Amino acid sequence: MKRILIYILVGLPLALQAQTALTLEKCIQMAKDNNKRTEAAEQQYLASRYERRSTKALFLPSFSLTGNALYSTSDGSYSSGNGQLPVLGADGMPTGQFAFFPGIDLSYGLDWIYSGGIKVEQPIYMGGKIRAGYRMAKIGNEMAWQNKRLTEAEIIVETSRAYAEAVRTQELTQVATSYHRLLTELMRTVESARKHGMKSQNDVLKVKVKLDESELNLRRAENGYRLARMNLCHYIGLPLTEQIEIENVLPHTDDTGERASDIYNRPEYRLLEQKTEMARQKVNVARSEHLPQIGLTGQYGYTNGIELNGQRMLEMTQSFNNLDEAMLETKLAESSVASADENLRTSRLQYEKGVELLSDYLEAQTLWQQARQTHVNARVNCYLKWLEYQRATGKIN
Secondary structure (H helix, E strand, O other), X not given: OHHHHXXXXXXXXHHHHHOOOEOHHHHHHHXXXXXHHHHHHHHHHHHHHHHHHHHHHHHOOEEEEEEEEEEOXXXXXXXXXXXXXXXXXXXXXXXXXXXXXXXEEEEEEOOEEEEEEEEEEOOOOOOOHHHHHHHHHHHHHHHHHHHHHHHHHHHHHHHHHHHHHHHHHHHHHHHHHHXXXXXXXXXXXXXXXXXXXXXXXXXXXXHHHHHHHHHHHHHHHHHHHHHHHHHHHHHHOOOOOOOOOEOOOOOOOXXXXXXXXXXXXXXXXXXXXXXXXXXXXXXXXXXXXXXXOHHHHHHHHHHHHHHHHHHHHHHHHHHHHHHHHHHHHHHHHHHHHHHHHHXXXXXXXXXXXXXXXXXXXXXXXXXXXXHHHHHHHHHHHHHHHHHHHHHHOOOOO
């Protein structure tokens, strides 16, 4: 009995942990940790840092050491006899005189032979090649960093979209459940009234049709919520069959910042800027090697940069307009929900008092459901438009 109790107490924290609802921040962190693209971008960034350090060392003097050792047991000797050698005059002719040449007797033996040396090289001027190479390595390091930012931004956007769809389908399921509950209660009331002769069978059938439709819509909403959770599991690195729960909370979208936000903080623009600078440094390297067609290459990179920057500005302006319209649609949906709630409340009171037809009460319920669904879609769409605007202005990561 004690062992069973211990097992229950040990498994209790795991069960509580499994029931914890996932927040958007938690999902984004899990997506970053489990995404292979993040790891690849990180490794590329680290490699670029080492490359930068390597090229920086070219400014410093280089040292090289040499050393040799030879051991030999060979020996030998050389000797020559003595004698009289003729003496030559200034004109190269013999003078008739002789000089005594002593004999030579040499011997040698080899043992250990050592040699060593040190070599120091300091580059003074290499035509700008070293400086341009270091600048290119530095730019490559910055490009790797911006690529890492871009990868993380894409992961954040993808995960946020998946999370928003999960929130959307969850709320639509709640709306469908509430609507089905209303019709179920109405069905019970109408059947009771028919038994007492106060309602006809036709009224019961009308409610039955609406109830069947709501059951179908509820099933579709539940299936959509199940698929949305599976899609979210795919992005955050969990098995697709994992039964996760999410918090029904999305970031506020009312803080959009200045409309004329600076697009130059976007990683895409920074990458474009660094590519243009990389082209300039390649021109410097080519110039140091006396290669032709230097100016055309540099001008080509600069022209492309101007064209793409204009596209980024158009994208940012369009995303702001979409967000502005989505916020207005959300406000309109909120007003529609308030109106539908009041209409449903009034219709219920009038129906219970017998002054309103059943068909009118069913219509009020249908309008209430449609208003709720429209509000859910408008709120989630507004968040997605806000997410796109944040990405367009470089505010993500």
